[in-house]
Amino acid sequence: MGPIKFKTWLTWALVLFVLGLLADYYFLHMLFHEKQAVLNGTAGMTEVPSPTPLSETADPNSTDNSGTEPDVDTPNRDNFNESLQKCAPEIAAQAVATPEALMEYLKKSVGVKQEQINIENYHLALADGSQRRVQLISADNTNSANKKELRFFKLDAQGYPERLALKGTETVESLLAMGKVQRTERKSELTLKDGSQVTLETHDNKVYEFQFNNHGKILSCRLKECQCP
């Protein structure tokens, strides 16, 4: 048997290296992704361990979605009272001191003539720990002014939503019944009985952001940080 040539050594080294990489690809890329897909995409039918809990402290300036939960509802400053005084002094005089109290006052004392909910987002946790989102949204591609569209999403490994096909027989209730609602976001438009208007966004039924058109004066607030130009 003659000596093994360098070229043969190199060839075998390359083959082994490629085999190693293929094994790595199979276990870390394919199987791992499949695991993630199972965690996020099979409607909780499989018993799998929970994914790593998502961080509760999102960087509001980050544009990378991975591993962050929705915003931390912390205002930068509180100028609600002075802004309300400027835009709606007649309401400020009623000792309305918080956005919650303002919405309560508008709904109960002024009265709601019409309420249109444009978007509802529900964040769901399934029994297997995977996440889903349910969205009920006013539909675009219709002649109707108030047709709703139901959308259902799983989350990928980066935390990005991915739309799942629905059969057409699902309801919000049936989708929510799949897991536990962890968060509810709702955007609505209210026309009040005195003709004034409010666009309101609530998170877990708490006022998050609104614009109140008080007959031409616009009070805009996110939490207690407000503007009345």
Next chain:
Amino acid sequence: MLRMGLLLLSFFFVTTSQAAVWTEVNQWSPAWEDRFAEWVKREWQIDFFARKTLPNGQSNPYYGLRTDCADTVYSMRIVFAYENKLPFVMQDPTASGRTLSNKMNRFDKYSEDRRIKNFLLYMYDMVSTKSVPNDTYPVAISRDIVRSGAMILTTTLNHHSWSIKEMLPIGVPHLVYNSTIGATTGSTLQQRQSWPNPEWVFEGNNTPAGNAGIRYWRPVEYINQPVWKVPGYSEEQYRVPLNKWNRYTQNRLALKRETDEQMMTRLMHVTCEGLVGRVSAVNDGLNYLKTAPKGCMSYEVYDTYSTPSRDQRVFDDYVSLRRSYRDILSINGGNELSSTMKAQLQKIFPFINESMASETRKMSATDLSEAAVCTTQYLPGQYIDLAEFKRRLFSGLISNNPLDDATYRWGQLRGPSQRAKMCKSWDVWVPNLNQN
């Protein structure tokens, strides 16, 4: 053997690398916004998704994509960002405080061409007219910002949006948009050179809270921030009365005056496009009726083949034409209009000094005389012009109900037809003549 190994190795690295949809090299800046505006003005054509090859002979990577109105607006921004390696970031419509961006790696197993196309398709699943306010802000009425790349959004009630391809020197936008209501919508976009009816754009909420009007893209750092904090945020457009909105806005944005003749020609052209476009939309419905089983329609089928939104838009265009004609007459008696134009307008609006309701009552059927404008074949061997279509539309003869046959759809007979009477109808539109 060695070559093969190396080839295998390089192939392996290409297929396993974790890739964003595209890697951003540049960052948005005023200079890039200028380049975006130039690109939109030059490239944002109605065949952007419909042409198989680009002018340079290469195949069009976006060929065949079908977009609705919101998809169209977002595509404009995404494609430019992709082609210039700029970030694209929008608020995640399913979760406040989160974002969607070009950094997602879900498409990393695809080639770059395929990645961008898949990213666009992904975005079409996510965006809608409801997400537009999160990613844009209302602007001042100034040519500095109301320019190519901006957009117009309606209130939630009418859920529509248009991209601004160009602001014409006369202070009017060249809009590129789309709508997927209908059976045979293709990849070709639609366009018009006029302001949409402000009473439709702002219907139900003419305040900043309604989110309607002219808007521009937020800087990335202002995604998920309160809209009133975005630099350039302006409530100016909400302070303009709706019946003066078009004239005010056009005057503010005009670099040169549009002559009365030019304005009438332009608005007639816009109205004509509405009439011509209606022919194929109605034919879709009539063809369906021929093959469909007798009886009623489900809501989804009815919604696909009915034309209330389309008919209202044509009606609005007539109202805009009429309003502008009246303004001209009150300002200078129409002395800048040619005799041909006067005859054409006289045929369409024979009682211009009266209310729309009165004119509609008095207007009688017209034939295709010399003053006919936009003569259109609407059924085999049957023609109609702007004047006769206006008479039928304003008097409620034109049917938007897909259960009606051609004679009702085009107003030769007053509906509803027997079949329409027997079945449930939805979203029926009737003209509102109580405006001037």
